[in-house]
Amino acid sequence: MQLVINTYGSYLQKNGDCFKVKKDEQVFEVSVKKVSSIMITTAAYITTDAIKLAMDHNIDIIFLDEFGDPFGRVWHSKLGSTVLIRRRQIEIAETEEGLKLALSWIARKFDNQIDMLTRLRKTRTQKSAEITSYIEKLTNCRKALDSLSGTIGERRGTIMGIEGSGGRIYFESISFLMPDKYRFDGRSRNPAKDEFNTLLNYAYGVLYSRVEKACIIAGLDPYVGIIHTDHYNKKSLVFDLIENFRIWADETVINLFAGRKVKQEDFDKLENGLTLNKEGKAILIEALSKFLDESVRYGGRNIKRGDIIQFECHKIANSLIKEA
Numbered sequence: 001m002q003l004v005i006n007t008y009g010s011y012l013q014k015n016g017d018c019f020k021v022k023k024d025e026q027v028f029e030v031s032v033k034k035v036s037s038i039m040i041t042t043a044a045y046i047t048t049d050a051i052k053l054a055m056d057h058n059i060d061i062i063f064l065d066e067f068g069d070p071f072g073r074v075w076h077s078k079l080g081s082t083v084l085i086r087r088r089q090i091e092i093a094e095t096e097e098g099l100k101l102a103l104s105w106i107a108r109k110f111d112n113q114i115d116m117l118t119r120l121r122k123t124r125t126q127k128s129a130e131i132t133s134y135i136e137k138l139t140n141c142r143k144a145l146d147s148l149s150g151t152i153g154e155r156r157g158t159i160m161g162i163e164g165s166g167g168r169i170y171f172e173s174i175s176f177l178m179p180d181k182y183r184f185d186g187r188s189r190n191p192a193k194d195e196f197n198t199l200l201n202y203a204y205g206v207l208y209s210r211v212e213k214a215c216i217i218a219g220l221d222p223y224v225g226i227i228h229t230d231h232y233n234k235k236s237l238v239f240d241l242i243e244n245f246r247i248w249a250d251e252t253v254i255n256l257f258a259g260r261k262v263k264q265e266d267f268d269k270l271e272n273g274l275t276l277n278k279e280g281k282a283i284l285i286e287a288l289s290k291f292l293d294e295s296v297r298y299g300g301r302n303i304k305r306g307d308i309i310q311f312e313c314h315k316i317a318n319s320l321i322k323e324a
Contacts (some may be wrong), residue, residue, distance in 0.1 A: 002286055003030060005040040006278055012038070014049040032057050037213065039064060039206070043279055060213055065277050067190050068205030075216065082219050088320035089224040089237070099152045101316075102227045103145050105243045106163060110142040112247035113170050120177060122253075127177065134173035144245035154226055159227065174254065182257060191273030196253065198267060198274045202281065203249035203288055204242070210292075210309055211245065212238045218313035241316075245309060252288045261287075 003013060003019060011022040018029040019038075023233065032053055038061045040046070046061070051074060054061055061074040092098040114135055121131040144162050148155050168186065175183045175196070184194040192198040215222040215237055225236025256262050266280030292306030297312070 001030075001034050002289060003035045003038045004282075005038070005044045006042060006281055006285070008042045008044070008278075010042075010044040012040075012046040012050050014047065014053045017053075019050060019053065032059070033204055035059055037062060037209075039209070039285075041162070041285075042278070054306050062209045064202075064205055064209070065247060067192075068202030068276070069190070070205060070209045070212070071082070073212070075213075082321075085219045085317055085320055086221045086224060089221055089226075092320065093152055093224075094153060096149065099148065099150060099155060102152055102240065103148060105227070105240060106159065107142060107145055109246060110145075110166060111245040112137055112244075113166075113250075114138050115141070116247060116251060116254075124177065130176060131173065134169060134176075138166055138167045140280045141169065156227070156229075161165060163302060174250070177254075178257060182262070188273070191270050191275055193273050195262060195264075195274065196257070196269060198276055199253045199256065199262070199280075199284055200249060202276055202284055203253055204246065206285065207242055207245055207249055210233075210237055210306065211242050211313075214309045214313040215241070217310060218317040220313055220317050241309075241313070244312065248291060248305065249288065252284070252291045255291075256283070256287055 005021065005022075007021060007023050013020050013022070015029060019032060019035060019264050020027065020029045035054075035057075037059055038054060040061065041064045051061065053059075054074070055076040056077060062070055063072040065071045092101065117131055117135050117138070121128050121135075124131065141162055145159075148158060152159075171184075171186055175185070178184070178196060182195055184196045188194065188197045189201055192201050212222050212235060220237060222235040222238045225238075225240045228234070228236040228239040261283060266277060266283060267274045268277045292304065295302045295306050296308075298304045298308050305309070
């Protein structure tokens with residue numbers, strides 16, 4: 001389970017082999033064996049004993065800002081990355097092999113979006129024609145990837161253009177499916193201008209932290225990307241790999257609106273947008289955690305959906321070493 005500290009002024013400490021969380025008169029404990037990570041989304045206190053307990057059991061501590069973006073992480077010092085894997089990450093970006101790998105991630109994102117819209121069309125028959133039109137446009141974007149060859153450096157501009165066109169089509173389709181009061185005009189960030197983007201940004205932030213953790217465990221350097229260029233302090237590979245998994249955040253947020261679980265009081269107004277308050281964060285994190293914990297078929301067996309991220313990162317790391 002992921003231990004979420006979401007209440008202002010909470011106090012996290014160690015008590016034997018348990019984490020103890022205190023807020024005013026409320027106290028609860030959870031065994032270290034049941035915790036996979038700790039997420040702190042507000043101002044809170046944490047003791048060094050609690051940090052060491054987490055490090056001793058390979059539990060990372062993630063800090064999210066008000067928009068859901070990870071701004072810090074405490075992780076043990078024995079990282080899994082090897083020099084060989086990092087070297088191969090750098091080398092592959094300059095080859096056609098790197099382009100093929102990058103295109104496979106983007107193609108999967110389009111496939112996920114098309115699949116979800118196809119499923120939504122079954123329950124929204126009155127909008128079937130419009131949804132079909134969006135699916136056809138996304139399919140055309142997907143097909144445009146097939147003709148690309150060369151290296152990522154030569155094709156980056158074209159790829160970003162295809163991605164941009166596909167993104168506008170996709171989010172226009174999602175807005176079309178929203179209740180009238182929650183329709184939105186494209187993507188907006190930090191802060192979001194509407195309720196949908198506010199929830200989605202925060203969900204993406206949670207996924208970013210999971211992808212980064214999976215990269216570290218698999219031995220991949222989260223700062224060495226292929227599609228996204230390297231910049232100081234930018235986790236380029238995380239931005240690359242999350243394309244495979246964004247659909248989970250999308251589906252979680254769409255389901256919250258479809259289930260009428262989104263309320264105006266879950267948001268706080270900012271000068272130029274919106275942010276999630278404590279109640280809104282709790283609703284989103286609970287829904288996303290439940291979705292990621294669902295059992296699905298992967299590689300011929302049943303595993304938690306969220307664990308696919310780790311398996312995929314290991315698969316990439318192993319392929320890099322194998323081809324070295």
